Amino acid sequence: MTSDITLPFYQALTTDVNALSACQAQDELQGIRREALERFAVLGLPTLKTEAWRYSNIQRYLKEFPYELLYATTTVPAATIAQTAIPELDSYRIVLVNGHLQADLSELPAGKGITIGALSAHTQAPGFTTWFNKQHHLAQESLATLNTALFADGLYIELAANTVIDKPVHIVHVYTTTQHAFIQPRHLWVLNRNAAATIIETSVHPDAGAVTFTNSVLETVVEENAELWHYNIQQGDQHFREVHTTAAQQQANSRYHHFNFTLPGTPFTRNNLSVALNGSNTETNLNGLYIANESQHVDNHTFMDHIMPNCNSNELYKGVLLDNANGVFTGRILVHREAQKTNAFQQNNNLLLGTKADINSQPQLEIYADDVKCSHGFTAGQFSEESMFYLRSRGIGEDAAKALMVNAFSHDITDAVKVPALQHYLQEQIAAIMNN
Amino acid sequence: MMNSNEIIDDIANKEYEFGFTTDIEMDIAPPGLNEDIIRFISAKKNEPEWLLEWRLKGFAAFKKMQFPKWQHFEMPELDLQALSYYAAPKKKKQLNSLDEVDPELLATFEKLGIPLNEQKALTGVAVDAVFDSVSVATTFKGKLKEMGVIFCSFGEAVQEYPDLVKKYLGTVVPHSDNIFAALNSAVFSDGSFTYIPKGVRCPMELSTYFRINAQNTGQFERTLIVADEGSYVSYLEGCTAPMRDENQLHAAVVELVALDHAEIKYSTVQNWYPGDKDGKGGIYNFVTKRGICKGNASKISWTQVETGSAITWKYPSVILQGDYSEGEFYSVAVVRNKQIADTGTKIHHIGKGTKSRIISKGISAGRGDNSYRGLVAVGPRADNARNFTQCDSLLIGNDCGSHTFPYIESRNKTAMIEHEATTSKIGEDQIFYLNARGIDTEKAVALIVNGYVKEVLNQLPMEFAVEAQKLLSITLEGSVG
Numbered sequence: 074m075t076s077d078i079t080l081p082f083y084q085a086l087t088t089d090v091n092a093l094s095a096c097q098a099q100d101e102l103q104g105i106r107r108e109a110l111e112r113f114a115v116l117g118l119p120t121l122k123t124e125a126w127r128y129s130n131i132q133r134y135l136k137e138f139p140y141e142l143l144y145a146t147t148t149v150p151a152a153t154i155a156q157t158a159i160p161e162l163d164s165y166r167i168v169l170v171n172g173h174l175q176a177d178l179s180e181l182p183a184g185k186g187i188t189i190g191a192l193s194a195h196t197q198a199p200g201f202t203t204w205f206n207k208q209h210h211l212a213q214e215s216l217a218t219l220n221t222a223l224f225a226d227g228l229y230i231e232l233a234a235n236t237v238i239d240k241p242v243h244i245v246h247v248y249t250t251t252q253h254a255f256i257q258p259r260h261l262w263v264l265n266r267n268a269a270a271t272i273i274e275t276s277v278h279p280d281a282g283a284v285t286f287t288n289s290v291l292e293t294v295v296e297e298n299a300e301l302w303h304y305n306i307q308q309g310d311q312h313f314r315e316v317h318t319t320a321a322q323q324q325a326n327s328r329y330h331h332f333n334f335t336l337p338g339t340p341f342t343r344n345n346l347s348v349a350l351n352g353s354n355t356e357t358n359l360n361g362l363y364i365a366n367e368s369q370h371v372d373n374h375t376f377m378d379h380i381m382p383n384c385n386s387n388e389l390y391k392g393v394l395l396d397n398a399n400g401v402f403t404g405r406i407l408v409h410r411e412a413q414k415t416n417a418f419q420q421n422n423n424l425l426l427g428t429k430a431d432i433n434s435q436p437q438l439e440i441y442a443d444d445v446k447c448s449h450g451f452t453a454g455q456f457s458e459e460s461m462f463y464l465r466s467r468g469i470g471e472d473a474a475k476a477l478m479v480n481a482f483s484h485d486i487t488d489a490v491k492v493p494a495l496q497h498y499l500q501e502q503i504a505a506i507m508n509n
Numbered sequence: 510m511m512n513s514n515e516i517i518d519d520i521a522n523k524e525y526e527f528g529f530t531t532d533i534e535m536d537i538a539p540p541g542l543n544e545d546i547i548r549f550i551s552a553k554k555n556e557p558e559w560l561l562e563w564r565l566k567g568f569a570a571f572k573k574m575q576f577p578k579w580q581h582f583e584m585p586e587l588d589l590q591a592l593s594y595y596a597a598p599k600k601k602k603q604l605n606s607l608d609e610v611d612p613e614l615l616a617t618f619e620k621l622g623i624p625l626n627e628q629k630a631l632t633g634v635a636v637d638a639v640f641d642s643v644s645v646a647t648t649f650k651g652k653l654k655e656m657g658v659i660f661c662s663f664g665e666a667v668q669e670y671p672d673l674v675k676k677y678l679g680t681v682v683p684h685s686d687n688i689f690a691a692l693n694s695a696v697f698s699d700g701s702f703t704y705i706p707k708g709v710r711c712p713m714e715l716s717t718y719f720r721i722n723a724q725n726t727g728q729f730e731r732t733l734i735v736a737d738e739g740s741y742v743s744y745l746e747g748c749t750a751p752m753r754d755e756n757q758l759h760a761a762v763v764e765l766v767a768l769d770h771a772e773i774k775y776s777t778v779q780n781w782y783p784g785d786k787d788g789k790g791g792i793y794n795f796v797t798k799r800g801i802c803k804g805n806a807s808k809i810s811w812t813q814v815e816t817g818s819a820i821t822w823k824y825p826s827v828i829l830q831g832d833y834s835e836g837e838f839y840s841v842a843v844v845r846n847k848q849i850a851d852t853g854t855k856i857h858h859i860g861k862g863t864k865s866r867i868i869s870k871g872i873s874a875g876r877g878d879n880s881y882r883g884l885v886a887v888g889p890r891a892d893n894a895r896n897f898t899q900c901d902s903l904l905i906g907n908d909c910g911s912h913t914f915p916y917i918e919s920r921n922k923t924a925m926i927e928h929e930a931t932t933s934k935i936g937e938d939q940i941f942y943l944n945a946r947g948i949d950t951e952k953a954v955a956l957i958v959n960g961y962v963k964e965v966l967n968q969l970p971m972e973f974a975v976e977a978q979k980l981l982s983i984t985l986e987g988s989v990g
Contacts, residue, residue, distance in 0.1 A: 425922040438913040443904035451928035
């Protein structure tokens with residue numbers, strides 16, 4: 074069912090009780106939803122005066138079309154997802170259409186200890202009851218609270234202790250709506266002790282004549298000594314807008330590797346990524362590459378929360394901004410008083426190639442412990458003239474030389490991709506963008 | 510030999526060395542902030558009508574504003590109505606030489622190590638001493654006058670050079686810039702005015718000592734420095750304040766204007782009363798400092814050594830409007846006990862080929878909280894703009910905090926911007942290395958801290974560098990330096 078919302082969003086959502094009652098099927102979540110809605114009422118929709126959103130005018134994009142809240146499930150034919158295949162990638166496949174699992178197109182990994190299914194069907198699962206909506210950072214982000222209040226469904230993954238999935242899991246998100254819709258998928262992935270998985274997310278946007286605005290939230294939990302490799306590839310479309318919140322929690326001795334690739338297509342992308350380190354001796358790698366063209370707006374907002382001692386985190390975000398693209402990067406590292414022996418590093422490098430492209434960056438260090446090593450770095454600039462001259466003087470055309478340089482620039486990120494087929498695919502995509 | 514814990518405790522507990530008060534008869538306005546008091550100040554200073562109107566505009570803007578909430582510390586409760594907005598030593602007859610200055614006042618300066626006498630001739634420093642708002646003694650005026658340099662109190666400038674003041678006042682920091690600037694515009698008592706004529710290289714370092722004295726008196730200086738085409742000036746500002754239990758607000762405004770090919774070097778050593786070890790008392794240093802490189806190939810350089818004040822909250826900024834103009838910001842900020850520093854700079858690259866360089870060194874000890882907050886903005890016209898920023902933080906002890914909040918905005922693809930920030934404590938290996946060579950831990954820490962801030966201290970004029978080094982060592986001495 075759908076319920077109409079008219080802007081201003083904020084008033085509509087907080088006063089429209091019908092919007093909430095639309096989701097009342099899942100009774101046990103009533104309390105959580107109501108609390109989240111109250112929290113949203115306090116936070117309100119972000120404006121340019123909201124510090125965390127000062128460079129991203131989401132209101133402008135929300136007002137673009139008369140969006141409606143959409144909860145209905147749709148299905149897509151097999152042909153739709155055929156085009157999303159990553160060549161030579163040997164993986165399991167999960168297909169989500171507007172956040173709803175479409176089982177007939179999915180090839181789920183089977184085996185002891187693996188639970189994968191619709192979130193709505195697993196609200197009694199131990200992982201859900203223990204971890205759902207427990208990441209306290211979510212309560213700080215108004216769109217995440219909105220998602221908690223109004224989400225319809227999403228993907229639930231739980232790996233029991235000592236469970237390792239042998240192949241990467243490829244999640245294909247299909248977003249297609251016949252009316253301008255605002256949809257709010259909600260996912261929860263729990264890796265228990267010693268579990269390990271590689272998860273790849275891609276998306277496809279068959280044009281059904283309407284614009285889709287997603288406000289998705291993913292919570293991941295990496296338990297003691299577990300390891301998660303998570304690749305999120307955002308290749309959108311002109312009729313797609315996206316706010317994506319990922320809230321990860323790590324327990325002692327765990328490893329979390331997050332990759333975020335934002336490639337041309339979606340006019341507005343905002344990624345909130347937060348990692349809370351609830352245990353010691355963890356390793357966290359956050360890698361991001363954003364290549365934006367035309368008047369694309371890409372905003373990566375990251376938060377490394379060092380709560381416990383002896384943790385290492387590395388963050389590297391690189392951006393290539395073409396045409397009139399706007400890039401935004403915020404990287405906050407918070408080291409709590411107890412988090413001694415923290416090593417936290419962060420780097421944000423940008424290539425401004427378009428005449429009207431711009432970049433706004435806020436690398437932040439907030440440190441309350443003394444025995445730490447923390448740093449951040451930022452650069453924005455151009456290809457060095459010497460390098461261009463070197464390539465040109467060897468008979469390489471200007472465009473080809475640029476493509477080569479962008480390839481080299483993004484190599485730090487693509488090289489860290491541990492799935493060869495995916496790495497190859499990404500390199501091809503980057504080359505294709507630059508050759509256009 | 511002290512171990513490092515004792516050293517750290519020592520820093521945290523060190524008492525302020527310059528705490529003493531001077532008894533001089535004060536002419537104090539009743540507490541309260543309203544239009545009448547602004548008219549009173551203006552009348553007292555015999556100001557022209559336009560300046561009074563400007564003050565009232567500032568007051569009108571102030572009334573509409575609220576205290577900001579974005580800062581990284583808890584805003585102390587400020588009762589602006591409880592402050593007195595005018596205090597001046599009682600008018601004495603015109604003085605011809607230093608002998609005529611109140612000996613008690615001279616003794617105070619002596620204690621602070623400010624030699625306001627013939628020694629100055631040897632060191633080549635002219636001093637415009639501001640004692641609670643009104644300038645009482647000015648030296649070297651004659652020599653400066655010969656070269657056409659105007660260096661006088663703000664009040665004097667309003668009387669004698671009204672056109673110059675009118676032309677530049679509020680052009681860099683408008684009366685409605687921020688709440689403290691608006692307050693200053695409304696009630697500023699005095700300050701300094703400097704004008705360097707075309708092509709003149711000011712032969713000496715100009716310096717002003719600010720000193721907050723009377724209880725319950727906020728100080729609202731206004732400094733305006735104009736460097737005309739092709740001129741050069743180096744301006745020093747140093748502060749110490751006596752110990753007080755009540756917090757004192759200091760909301761000064763400094764405006765710098767550099768025309769074509771001019772250069773202004775502005776250096777500050779700030780050592781106001783930081784409050785006791787529980788954070789009681791201490792100065793609130795909420796200052797608006799901004800310079801504009803109006804002309805082509807002009808240059809403005811800010812250097813600051815901040816060791817005092819309960820709260821230091823300021824962002825000396827540069828607007829690089831002229832093509833190929835240059836801005837610099839060098840800063841050392843030390844916090845200990847419960848001191849707070851939220852400081853940094855803003856650099857606006859507007860003209861072509863503009864360059865900027867930011868070096869910020871923060872040292873946090875005790876329960877101090879030190880934040881660097883800065884903005885580097887490159888506009889679409891600023892082709893080939895260049896910025897380099899480095900912010901380093903040193904943490905001493907586990908109860909302090911150190912934060913970096915840079916904002917970087919680039920709207921030009923030919924701009925090159927680099928920013929790096931690091932936070933760490935003094936390496937045990939470094940201390941060990943020095944210990945192994947017979948240098949005790951205390952001296953080793955001092956040596957490392959000295960090396961750490963050297964890049965900034967080197968920017969200070971020679972006379973000042975010595976004072977700054979002394980100040981830093983007093984601040985961390987018997988402790989770490």
